[in-house]
Amino acid sequence: MEKIKDKFYGFEIDAWKCNGCKEVIYDEEDIQPILQYNKLKESKKSLTVTVGVLGKSKVFRIPKIAEEIYGINKGEKLKFDLKPNEISIKFNNKLYKH
Numbered sequence: 143m144e145k146i147k148d149k150f151y152g153f154e155i156d157a158w159k160c161n162g163c164k165e166v167i168y169d170e171e172d173i174q175p176i177l178q179y180n181k182l183k184e185s186k187k188s189l190t191v192t193v194g195v196l197g198k199s200k201v202f203r204i205p206k207i208a209e210e211i212y213g214i215n216k217g218e219k220l221k222f223d224l225k226p227n228e229i230s231i232k233f234n235n236k237l238y239k240h
């Protein structure tokens with residue numbers, strides 16, 4: 143078995159590849175939230191967050207599913223990119239870690 147990075151529904155995750163039959167094996171813990179998210183998208187639902195207020199700031203929670211897929215931790219710096227009608231949030235390094 144060889145440790146590799148593989149794409150699973152577009153998400154890059156750690157996987158194991160058998161050197162014999164080339165079968166790729168994923169960690170259940172990595173793929174479950176991605177499958178869950180995929181199911182959500184297939185049902186035409188979208189993730190929504192509600193804006194709250196904390197002191198003078200507006201805040202919103204990171205959806206649990208995003209936390210599970212990306213493994214977001216307290217103190218982590220997320221990079222915001224503002225686009226017309228859209229905010230993209232990028233993770234510095236360690237993408238899709240578990």
Ligand SMILES: [Zn+2]
Nearest residue numbers: 160162163164
């Ligand atoms: Zn094999």
